[in-house]
Amino acid sequence: MKISIPKPLDLFVAWMFTFIAISSFFYIMGTYNFCYLEQWHTFVYDSSYITHTLKQPGGFAQLMAGFLIQFFHAPIAGILITAFLLSAIFLLMARILKRWTGDNRLWPSALLPVIALAFMHFNTNYLYEGTLAFLLMLVGLTFHLRIRNTISRFIYSLCYTVFLFATAGSIATLYVILLIIMEVFISPKKSVVYLFLILVVYLLAQYALWEGWFGEWKHTLLADAYFTRRLPAGSAIHLPWGISIGLFLVGGLFRYLPNKPNLNRIWLITQGIVVGIFLYQGAPQYISKDNETFKELTCLIDNGQWDAIIDRCKDIPMTNLLHQNCLNLAFAEKDCLLQELKHYPNIGIQSLFISGNKTPYISALLNDIYFSMGHISFSQRYAFEANESMGGFSPKLLKRLVQTSLVYGHYELAMKYIQILEKTLFYQEWAKAQRAFLHNDSLLEADPILGAKRKCIFPDNRFAGNMGLDKDLEEILKQNPSHHATEQYLKAIQKFIGTNIPRP
Amino acid sequence: MKKTTILTSICALFTACSSNIQVEQTLSTHPAITPDYIGVTVPVNIAPLHFGVPDSCKVTQLNAIFRSSNKQVTVRGSHQIAPSASEWKELMQEADDSIQVCIQVEKEGKWKEYAPFPIYVKKDKIDSHLAYRLIEPGYEIWNEMGIYQRCLENFDESAILTNKMTGYGCMNCHSFHQYNPDKMMLHLRVDYGGTYLIDQGNIEKLNTKTPQTQYALVYPSWHTSGDYIAFSVNNTKQMFHTTDPNRIEVMDFASNVVVYDVKRHEIFTAPQLFSPTSFETFPNFSPDGKTLYFCSADSVAMPNDYKQVKYSLCSIAYDAESRTFGTQVDTLFHAQKENKSVSFPRVSPDGKYLMFTLSSYGNFSIWHKEADLYLADIQSREIRPMQTLNSADVESYHSWSSNGRWVVFSSRRENGLYTQPFIAYIDENGQAHKPFLLPQKDIQYYDKLMKSFNVPEFVSGKVQTDGYSISRTAKTSAGIDVTFHKN
Numbered sequence: 004m005k006i007s008i009p010k011p012l013d014l015f016v017a018w019m020f021t022f023i024a025i026s027s028f029f030y031i032m033g034t035y036n037f038c039y040l041e042q043w044h045t046f047v048y049d050s051s052y053i054t055h056t057l058k059q060p061g062g063f064a065q066l067m068a069g070f071l072i073q074f075f076h077a078p079i080a081g082i083l084i085t086a087f088l089l090s091a092i093f094l095l096m097a098r099i100l101k102r103w104t105g106d107n108r109l110w111p112s113a114l115l116p117v118i119a120l121a122f123m124h125f126n127t128n129y130l131y132e133g134t135l136a137f138l139l140m141l142v143g144l145t146f147h148l149r150i151r152n153t154i155s156r157f158i159y160s161l162c163y164t165v166f167l168f169a170t171a172g173s174i175a176t177l178y179v180i181l182l183i184i185m186e187v188f189i190s191p192k193k194s195v196v197y198l199f200l201i202l203v204v205y206l207l208a209q210y211a212l213w214e215g216w217f218g219e220w221k222h223t224l225l226a227d228a229y230f231t232r233r234l235p236a237g238s239a240i241h242l243p244w245g246i247s248i249g250l251f252l253v254g255g256l257f258r259y260l261p262n263k264p265n266l267n268r269i270w271l272i273t274q275g276i277v278v279g280i281f282l283y284q285g286a287p288q289y290i291s292k293d294n295e296t297f298k299e300l301t302c303l304i305d306n307g308q309w310d311a312i313i314d315r316c317k318d319i320p321m322t323n324l325l326h327q328n329c330l331n332l333a334f335a336e337k338d339c340l341l342q343e344l345k346h347y348p349n350i351g352i353q354s355l356f357i358s359g360n361k362t363p364y365i366s367a368l369l370n371d372i373y374f375s376m377g378h379i380s381f382s383q384r385y386a387f388e389a390n391e392s393m394g395g396f397s398p399k400l401l402k403r404l405v406q407t408s409l410v411y412g413h414y415e416l417a418m419k420y421i422q423i424l425e426k427t428l429f430y431q432e433w434a435k436a437q438r439a440f441l442h443n444d445s446l447l448e449a450d451p452i453l454g455a456k457r458k459c460i461f462p463d464n465r466f467a468g469n470m471g472l473d474k475d476l477e478e479i480l481k482q483n484p485s486h487h488a489t490e491q492y493l494k495a496i497q498k499f500i501g502t503n504i505p506r507p
Numbered sequence: 508m509k510k511t512t513i514l515t516s517i518c519a520l521f522t523a524c525s526s527n528i529q530v531e532q533t534l535s536t537h538p539a540i541t542p543d544y545i546g547v548t549v550p551v552n553i554a555p556l557h558f559g560v561p562d563s564c565k566v567t568q569l570n571a572i573f574r575s576s577n578k579q580v581t582v583r584g585s586h587q588i589a590p591s592a593s594e595w596k597e598l599m600q601e602a603d604d605s606i607q608v609c610i611q612v613e614k615e616g617k618w619k620e621y622a623p624f625p626i627y628v629k630k631d632k633i634d635s636h637l638a639y640r641l642i643e644p645g646y647e648i649w650n651e652m653g654i655y656q657r658c659l660e661n662f663d664e665s666a667i668l669t670n671k672m673t674g675y676g677c678m679n680c681h682s683f684h685q686y687n688p689d690k691m692m693l694h695l696r697v698d699y700g701g702t703y704l705i706d707q708g709n710i711e712k713l714n715t716k717t718p719q720t721q722y723a724l725v726y727p728s729w730h731t732s733g734d735y736i737a738f739s740v741n742n743t744k745q746m747f748h749t750t751d752p753n754r755i756e757v758m759d760f761a762s763n764v765v766v767y768d769v770k771r772h773e774i775f776t777a778p779q780l781f782s783p784t785s786f787e788t789f790p791n792f793s794p795d796g797k798t799l800y801f802c803s804a805d806s807v808a809m810p811n812d813y814k815q816v817k818y819s820l821c822s823i824a825y826d827a828e829s830r831t832f833g834t835q836v837d838t839l840f841h842a843q844k845e846n847k848s849v850s851f852p853r854v855s856p857d858g859k860y861l862m863f864t865l866s867s868y869g870n871f872s873i874w875h876k877e878a879d880l881y882l883a884d885i886q887s888r889e890i891r892p893m894q895t896l897n898s899a900d901v902e903s904y905h906s907w908s909s910n911g912r913w914v915v916f917s918s919r920r921e922n923g924l925y926t927q928p929f930i931a932y933i934d935e936n937g938q939a940h941k942p943f944l945l946p947q948k949d950i951q952y953y954d955k956l957m958k959s960f961n962v963p964e965f966v967s968g969k970v971q972t973d974g975y976s977i978s979r980t981a982k983t984s985a986g987i988d989v990t991f992h993k994n
Contacts, residue, residue: 049955051949051951051952051955052955212672212975213973213975215666215668215669215671215672215973215974215975216671217671217672218669218670218671218672218673218674218675218978232671232675233650233675361647361648378749380747380748380749380750380754381747383754384646384747387643387645387646388645388646388647388648391643391645391648391649391650391957392648392650393650394650394651395643395650395957411752413752413923413924415921415922415923416922416923416924418922419922419924419925419954422954422955423955460749460750461749461750462750463750464748464749464750464751465748465749465750466746466747466748466749466756466810467746467747467748467749468747469746469810475749478749
């Protein structure tokens, strides 16, 4: 098989094919994956927020990630935008390998880092800027190979290393490693000078540590930077980097391997098999169906799509506590929790509300459940903690904090959160509408949601949950007998009393 | 709605306040500016006061004319008035005792002028820096937090240490010896937990939990000599209200007061400070080092009787030479008699006054909306509320400047949750002047900030020890085990 230089049309077709394939993959594996991500981050159109972010190493990538994530409000937007980025990565990677090795034999393998990055996107702790950083790095490598003069190429590499560290963070390490591999295979003697870039990256990392932008070496030099920094990233985060390094090492060998047309079909098939195996083996390993269902249910809760939740749960085995929590929340809102309990394999009170484990994901769900119960103080607490854990700009949770502050009549506080949401693209209208409730008790009390929740605040103050959540709910119900969700939850709890009661 | 009097008719166009703006209306009222700097008293070396008018006023342009005795500065802005640092400095230096500020606003194409208001200027300087912790006013979990320093003469802020550098653990209770930026301490909790003493760049990590005290050291107070630090040892827990606007109740289930000997790495105490039948906390050494003030409450069954815990303000003599305490405990404020509870006693540097927070019960006054600041005259034992400083919401943690003329205190008066630092002048008679919110470059700074200012402390200069060095010590040093010494 003869490999020819792709024409622009071929490139477009290749990119289009990849884009459609990745979009389909995301759609099939987790339609709501990116929508769920948007619940945790939004972009605040504020100069000081932007300036502050840009000042940190990797700030540009972080800012761009935030900018893109705001559009994930619609599930399909996240899929298309991410597929666009990943297909661009594929195209750039394939072109770099082709230009460097001199032929197209390795193009199927360019899919491997793309697949690894796609897997990472299903991990809620993966930071979206990791993919943008990867793209920026490939842009740098693409231009690097276009410079023929050795000295100019080195000067460019030096400048781009610094630029990359400043704008995208630790990806500069991978950039330097790949550069060295490329240069070693181009000219082993001249490549020695590229070792200087290791020192540059080290010094940049050390400076970032001194300045307190990062606390750990791994966050300045490794892929760990693109994972929630409070948690250990594990090995999966290194997959895209590791595969890229491996691919370039193989690419180096290919430079010396004669291009025999009769062997090319074998190379192509072999690579196709490797890509297929990686996809087949990796998908179940890195994508949890349970998690994706939870993300979907959470997004439906956000929109109050109770019937959709109930319908969705008919198609899945209801053995997961988080799914049970979501379904029971929908039942409570539909005033049929008690009668539906027996139809599902609920194991006890944990099926109604899971124990708080201090993670933002569980806290956010608990915030929804307690809001439904009419237990405003707990709802506020979990909304606050979840929002705080994720950096303070979760639109979903800021909305809830506006609501709970309004319910309590803490109008100045509500105003603070409203002002932040007013600086977002997709929540400003909602936020502006909430201004009407500020210092307007009669309007608030007439509102079907806020009014009903305010009536749930009972006069006999106590420590929340201290006497048992059922006792709190009894008080809420006494205060607001028409709040059916409270009644539903209370009766459900009473039915389960004696089983394992989690700490609220 | 406030009544306003229009002094001049709209038809009478004239130029006012010596600016070249055609003012069509002159009002006899002051403008509603944010932050409220009308009539505040500021030190001569404070950073420029930036302010604006609320968005609800819908003004399109602002003009401010600042006048001191020999200087006039005009500043224009679209949403905020921000005098330049050099002009502001000149204004402050030229001011006899105040500057007058005349505000003009353009609304719907017409200019209005408000009655000028004063900003009082005191020649008593404020310490150049303020150190504070920025933390979400949260519940049981936290994310990013840090101890920061801000130059009060400009808007420079830098981190002393953030928890990004220390495994995202908690950090608290930063405290300086005699306002010295080179001699301080702080605690880290969870990862790399310990008390860190920094002296001229030397960092010492201490493991302060002993079998006798059971818990790590908490609230500190340096002895004048720098050789001792008094600490409380607290077993603190928190619970959450359903209805009470205070949200959270933080309470001690046990607490005592001890003194740490910096040179010997020992802690010691006295029975009066280490009683199993009472809760002792918030130690504070007098400037001469001869008296230790602290709060004490009868221990009760917690958490059920949490509202019965009322802390009295007490003192005990201390002799640094012999490391011994007096036998008599003097009570300045009887909690049970007054049915109130004292927290955060802080003696002024001249030893004349003691400022403290008073709330209905308990000691974690930042979560008590009724908490207010009080001042005790140590000589006469007269106690009075600091009316000028207090608001309907929380006033809590406070500290004195090194010259004793300024106090900084935390207040939740603006939004009920996110604590902000206010600074006030205290004159020779112990009278407080109207406080001002710590000025920021961007007047929306506090609206955007999702954190509270916690434990504001004046410092006489910039802390030079970098966070990286502290974090390196935290990560590499096993720490010195502090021992408990029985007298």
